[in-house]
Amino acid sequence: MTTTALTIARAYVEAWTSGDAEKALSMVADDVVCEAPSGRIEGIDGYRRFLAPFVGRMLRGEVLDVLGHDTRAVTVYSVDLPFVRNLHGAEHITVTGGRISHVISVFDMSPMLAAQS
Numbered sequence: 162m163t164t165t166a167l168t169i170a171r172a173y174v175e176a177w178t179s180g181d182a183e184k185a186l187s188m189v190a191d192d193v194v195c196e197a198p199s200g201r202i203e204g205i206d207g208y209r210r211f212l213a214p215f216v217g218r219m220l221r222g223e224v225l226d227v228l229g230h231d232t233r234a235v236t237v238y239s240v241d242l243p244f245v246r247n248l249h250g251a252e253h254i255t256v257t258g259g260r261i262s263h264v265i266s267v268f269d270m271s272p273m274l275a276a277q278s
Contacts, residue, residue: 166256170234171227173254173261178222178238182213190260197266208264218242225249232256 169188177185186209195202195211202211216222221241228235236252250268254261 164259165229165231166234166254167227167229167231169256169259169261170229170236170252170254171224174224174227174236174238174252177212177216178219178224178240180216180219180222182209182216185216186212188261190257190262193260193262193264195264195266197264198268198270229254 173185173188176182176188186205189205189208191205192203193205193208195208197211199211202208219240219242223239225237225239226235227237232255234254234256236254238250238252240248240250242248248268250266252267253265255263257263
């Protein structure tokens, strides 16, 4: 039986929104490509440097929805960070060979940029 992108995406987003970045990263392919507001990220090491600090700063995470089918899924979430509450985001996830191979991450960076000022 093949695990669907919907199932993998749900497990992935539930892992990182509950604070377990390493569990989430265990579902990601070594050659993952992520397109994020901060730029393009290639490879698991780069993705770890993107995801782990974000999850480490998170005060609260909540999965709002996961939609998908066999090869692609979309996750919608809300998080609280020290400098912004109720930040909403979405990820379009592609699964190849049972692992997450491509992520398009969409969220508003303006609160983060304002907090750095």
